[in-house]
Amino acid sequence: MATSFVLKGDIAFNKDANTIQTFPNGYLVCVDGICKGAFQALPEEFCNLPCYDYSGKLIVPGMTDLHVHAPQYTFRGIGMDLELLDWLTQYTFPEEAHYADLQYAKKAYRYFSDDLKRTFTTRAVVFATIHNESTIELMDQLEKTGVVTYVGRVNMDRNGDENLQEDSAGASLKGTMEWLKEINGRYQRTFPILTPRFIPSCSDELMRGLGEMAQEQGLRIQSHLSENRSEIAWVKELVPEADCYANAYEILGAMGEEERPSVFAHCVYSDEREMEILKKHHAFIAHCSDSNMNLSSGIAPVRKFLEQGISVGIGTDVAAGSSMNMVKEILNAIQASKMYYRLVDDTVKALTFEEAFYMATAGGGAYFGKVGTFLDGYEFDALVLDDSNMASMRAMSVRERVERMCYNDADLFILKKYVQGNLTFSRTE
């Protein structure tokens, strides 16, 4: 159901990681769901397309949330005085155990899906739980939001909660195969991704089995990496032959490869050796600075990842991150990088606004292919935003307005959200 049209408005997008290109009162062209570029004057060839006039409104690329836990959404923003391992056992595991009940999942995932629809997010990489039925319910709901997602049925065969753990590696692998079979051919824009929770939750046998499954079926993998010091020390005990956390995934065959890149959340403590492994396997890092502050994890050295040429996007990491608001995460990522520069290492320069906006759009979007900017040939994911309630005493440039909306979105409204050229949300609907 791809569509062709033109949007008129104040257009901004990253040409590259260091440059935001703007077209004040410009034209943005979508043909069959694909962006044909942004223009100051509409080229002759597109003059016959329907043109929707959003003069005075901002038009920016849709954003990619590279790491979010759907079942944690309804307890966001509470119990934030704990660190990772205690937070998992006290809040997260007991909550996720409820998703054994499909009726519970239906209701809770409805809150998540309904709210996701009205966020800046057009693409997301999502954790579900270990439960097949509930995960399929989530995927059914997400398919209808229009947002394009990878969704993972979680694997855990050790160190869980008494009500949140699978009986064995074999049972976990079998359950995963059944899930994949059941959803085969079911969705247009909702894709499965293998999801070992993290090394402490998965025996070597399970992790190896998932690595093999990924390779055989051409599936991707998502997981967590080097978030918290206690977690890292634990992984060292659990996989003593690994020289670092990423190497543990590597040894067990779960690091992915270029054609089916893995995404790893956090990487707060990833060093040179770990970066080398991430780069070698073409992995994406989901930078979750808000979560990393909330759980006192630390600050990931994002500048180093970018310098190494590692792909980095932004994850809200709900519920350790307290909201699905991607522009809040852009601001948080900038602030985190400034504190890393100031408090940890002043040779590591802070993120510029351009870089952070890039990470939230094209950086994470690259996980989905040609996504996250308005260059010719990219999938048409776009947000039409009304910032007219933010008063100023002078005419502001489009670039300034984009920066301002990320620093303060209190009076910013999403008017329209397009994903792959489809209108998926409209403020007046």
Added chain:
Amino acid sequence: MATSFVLKGDIAFNKDANTIQTFPNGYLVCVDGICKGAFQALPEEFCNLPCYDYSGKLIVPGMTDLHVHAPQYTFRGIGMDLELLDWLTQYTFPEEAHYADLQYAKKAYRYFSDDLKRTFTTRAVVFATIHNESTIELMDQLEKTGVVTYVGRVNMDRNGDENLQEDSAGASLKGTMEWLKEINGRYQRTFPILTPRFIPSCSDELMRGLGEMAQEQGLRIQSHLSENRSEIAWVKELVPEADCYANAYEILGAMGEEERPSVFAHCVYSDEREMEILKKHHAFIAHCSDSNMNLSSGIAPVRKFLEQGISVGIGTDVAAGSSMNMVKEILNAIQASKMYYRLVDDTVKALTFEEAFYMATAGGGAYFGKVGTFLDGYEFDALVLDDSNMASMRAMSVRERVERMCYNDADLFILKKYVQGNLTFSRTE
């Protein structure tokens, strides 16, 4: 025009810095603008008062913004890639120079005042500019918001902009006297506060003159302290006889005293010696962690201030802080303290939620007297908040809902704002 009434709803407030007391479906009593306490069952003596039913809504104390620059409001959220001294000369001073024009000030301060009305803020300590007429315009507008404020006509006789500097110490002092004379008796809830911008902007003669004026007229002083390393080095050059930045204010007679306490914004780099001076003079610290991240200043050691018994509140510091949203500042202060703990000194424990909420309410409120909590005898500043759009899968305690609203206020609405018992804002108005 004080009033007497009862509010019914889910009440929460700090009993002390470490305890949030809650009354689910409780009663909050206001008699002649003064809080008579919160109750689970309404005492007989108050049964004849009109009772407004906000069942299911949160009722929390109004918040105090201890440091905010009104003339910077309309350029919030842009140019945030600079540090303090460059940010001042490139953005702030040229903008503040516009306030020589009263018509400009009328319009710009209208944006500030109108937006302030609908924030969580019931008390504020405000910087204006060096211009008398514009400052009085701001005070006129603020008086009408119902918010209780201290407002400072700024003093600067050196190192300003060519269009933002007074001719001499004498001219600055004379202008200040004229301002004080003109506003004498003009307001009920808008108070003058002497406002030397900071040491680099004020000659010794000017600072001494302001210190004497404060003492003679029983006025308070607000200023900035130890925000940024380059600033601190500069102060060392400017006042070489001082052994620290606070000592420079002390030598020049501007540190204040118990009966007329000063408020100093930032204190990012305040050490033992500086804390000793702050404590000796009963000064308040306006903790502005959002601003301190944005300008890469660093993180103030708030825990140490609290341990020393120094009064600490929270300031949004617009426009180095990008919003006047106090609950966003509560979250930011907690995150900042977690990063201080994790990255700077792990013997300095992070702020608990209780402590941060206290700072934003009773901590800063104490600058205005008995303000910021619902204990008997406190001035009645209250917010009625609707968090019903934030779905949860289980009944949440009032304490949990208050934490959640500070971590994620996207779907939180201020229904009513009372200051000194007066209804100053109503969502339906």
